Amino acid sequence: MSLMSFFNRRTSAPVARERLQILLAHERGIVGGKTDLVALLREEILAVVGRHVTIERDRVQVKMNRGADLSTLEIEVELPGPDLARA
Amino acid sequence: MAKVLVVTSGKGGVGKTTSTAALGGALAQGGEKVVVIDFDVGLRNLDLVMGAERRVVFDLINVVQGDAKLSQALIRDKRLENLSLLPASQTRDKDALTEEGVARVLAELREKFDWIVCDSPAGIERGATLAMRHADVAVVVTNPEVSSVRDSDRIIGLLDSKTEKAEKGERVEKHLLLTRYDQGRAERGEMLKKEDVLEILSIPLLGIIPESEEVLRASNVGTPVTLNNPNSAPGRAYFDAARRLKGETVEMMIPSDRKGLLGKLFGRRAA
Numbered sequence: 001m002s003l004m005s006f007f008n009r010r011t012s013a014p015v016a017r018e019r020l021q022i023l024l025a026h027e028r029g030i031v032g033g034k035t036d037l038v039a040l041l042r043e044e045i046l047a048v049v050g051r052h053v054t055i056e057r058d059r060v061q062v063k064m065n066r067g068a069d070l071s072t073l074e075i076e077v078e079l080p081g082p083d084l085a086r087a
Numbered sequence: 088m089a090k091v092l093v094v095t096s097g098k099g100g101v102g103k104t105t106s107t108a109a110l111g112g113a114l115a116q117g118g119e120k121v122v123v124i125d126f127d128v129g130l131r132n133l134d135l136v137m138g139a140e141r142r143v144v145f146d147l148i149n150v151v152q153g154d155a156k157l158s159q160a161l162i163r164d165k166r167l168e169n170l171s172l173l174p175a176s177q178t179r180d181k182d183a184l185t186e187e188g189v190a191r192v193l194a195e196l197r198e199k200f201d202w203i204v205c206d207s208p209a210g211i212e213r214g215a216t217l218a219m220r221h222a223d224v225a226v227v228v229t230n231p232e233v234s235s236v237r238d239s240d241r242i243i244g245l246l247d248s249k250t251e252k253a254e255k256g257e258r259v260e261k262h263l264l265l266t267r268y269d270q271g272r273a274e275r276g277e278m279l280k281k282e283d284v285l286e287i288l289s290i291p292l293l294g295i296i297p298e299s300e301e302v303l304r305a306s307n308v309g310t311p312v313t314l315n316n317p318n319s320a321p322g323r324a325y326f327d328a329a330r331r332l333k334g335e336t337v338e339m340m341i342p343s344d345r346k347g348l349l350g351k352l353f354g355r356r357a358a
Contacts, residue, residue, distance in 0.1 A: 013276045016233050017283045024240050024287060 038062050041073070049077055056080075089197035092204050092332070093222040094264075095246075097238030099209030101230045102266040105302055105312070107206035108136045109321070110226070112311030113329035115170035119201040122161065125175035126218035127208035128184060134174045137164065138309025148176040151188030157195050166314055171200070181214045193221050211245060221251050224260045224332070226293060230267045231279040239263075239288055262293035264328060269298045270341050294328030295341045296321050320344040 042062040049055055059078035065071060094107045104127075111123040124147060125133035134140045139162045145155035150173070157173075164170040173196075176183070196203045207218035219225060225246050229239040243261060252259045265281055272278040285292055296302075301319035305312035313325050320342040327337045 011276045013273070013279050013283070016279055017287070020233055020236055020287055023237065027237075027240070028244070 038064050041075075045075060045077070053079055089200055090202055090223045091193055091197070091221055092202060092224040092226060093207055093219045094204060094226045094228060095207040095215065095219055095242050096209065096228040096235070097211060097215075097242040098230075098235045101228050101235050102264075102296070102302075103209070103228050104132050104136050104206055105306065106226065106228050106264055106266065106296070106325070107133060107204055108311040109305075109313050109325040110329055110332070111170060111202070111204045112167070112313040113326045114202050114204075114332070115164070115167045116313060116317075116326075117329060117333070118169070119333075120169045120199070121202045121204060122171040122173060122196055122200045123204045123206060124173040124196075125206050126184075126214050127206065128175045128179060128181040128214055129177065130208065131175035131177050133206050134162075134172060135309060136306050137172050137311065139164070139172050139174070140309070143174045146174045146176040147192070148179045148183045150192050151184060157192065166310070181208075181212070184213065184217050186217060186220065189217050190221060211241065215242075216245065216249055219246060219250055219259075222246075222259050223252070224262070226262050226264050226332075227288070227290065228264050228266055229284060229288070231265060231269075231273065231281075231284055233279075236279065236284055236287055243288060243290060261290045262332070263288060263290050264293045264296065266296040267298045268295050268341065270343070292339065293331055294324050295339070296324045296328075297341055297343060299344050301344065 042060060045062065046055070046057060046060055049060075055077060061074075061076040063074040065074070092110075094103050094110070096103050107123050111121050115121040123133060123137070125131045126147070127133070128148065131146075134143050142162050145160035147160070149155035150157050150160045160173055162172045162174065164172065173192075193203060205218045205222065208214040227239050227242055227246075229235050246259045246261055247253055250259050263285065265284060268281065269278055273280045281292065281295055297320045299319060299321045301316050301321050302312055305315040308315060312319065313322050313329075316322050317326065323342040327340070330337050
């Protein structure tokens with residue numbers, strides 16, 4: 001056993017703590033009776049855009065990235081070509 | 088007024104049954120009228136930990152289904168006259184428990200006891216949700232270990248959404264009971280510290296039960312640890328926790344079994 005691993009083996013608790021904090025931040029959003037925000041946003045965006053343009057349900061992607069300082073919401077709606085849109 | 092307390096955790100093997108017996112014992116030793124109920128239908132064990140396994144005649148399901156009266160199913164503890172046990176069925180399955188039936192039994196118990204301590208089964212299925220359904224107070228038993236903390240977080244979410252109180256817009260009073268805690272390992276960074284678990288779960292701390300051989304010794308002989316060895320580290324920790332449940336302010340300490348020289352020399356005697 002090297003000297004480094006001798007010292008490292010003592011610091012597993014902070015790793016446990018960090019892994020839990022990241023995991024639970026994610027899980028609290030999607031389970032436990034709370035509304036799935038991403039799914040809700042996806043449905044409402046589909047409804048609003050669908051009122052004006054014909055879109056396919058599986059061509060809408062909503063992603064949320066939660067960071068420590070900054071969270072981002074990424075919405076990607078793929079619109080059909082000019083022929084379909086006029087139909 | 089009677090209080091319904093659920094001892095729950097999500098994860099199995101963290102000490103729900105041990106804690107139910109010990110907290111029930113400690114409350115009864117303090118003069119309260121206590122009944123402990125086993126909700127683990129099909130896998131009952133509270134009877135064994137309480138030393139009443141050979142006295143079970145009727146069980147919770149018999150009472151829920153009207154096949155026995157509550158008074159026939161309650162087993163009075165041989166050591167403490169104000170402590171009773173309502174065992175679970177070992178042969179039926181958990182679907183035999185109905186929400187109305189459980190509500191009726193709990194309402195009847197509320198008239199006879201000060202504390203109704205419900206030992207929840209592990210998991211988040213029917214047995215566990217019924218055990219927490221009518222609770223006023225919840226004790227979330229957690230080990231300083233990642234899977235236990237994660238499951239406790241899930242259970243806290245259920246306590247805030249799926250209980251009768253939550254649905255009425257009220258709150259179930261939640262407390263964290265940290266069990267199998269090893270202060271030495273926590274200080275050396277080998278185990279989650281109490282501060283880590285408290286920060287992650289953010290519910291108030293009811294007590295810290297140190298890892299101790301006294302817990303196994305008590306269950307071996309079928310006695311709550313608070314009765315078997317009241318002065319042991321876990322015994323004292325459970326007594327403190329029981330006093331906090333009653334609303335007393337007790338300084339938070341982590342008792343230890345550390346023995347003196349004489350204790351070390353003679354400490355190997357069988358319990």
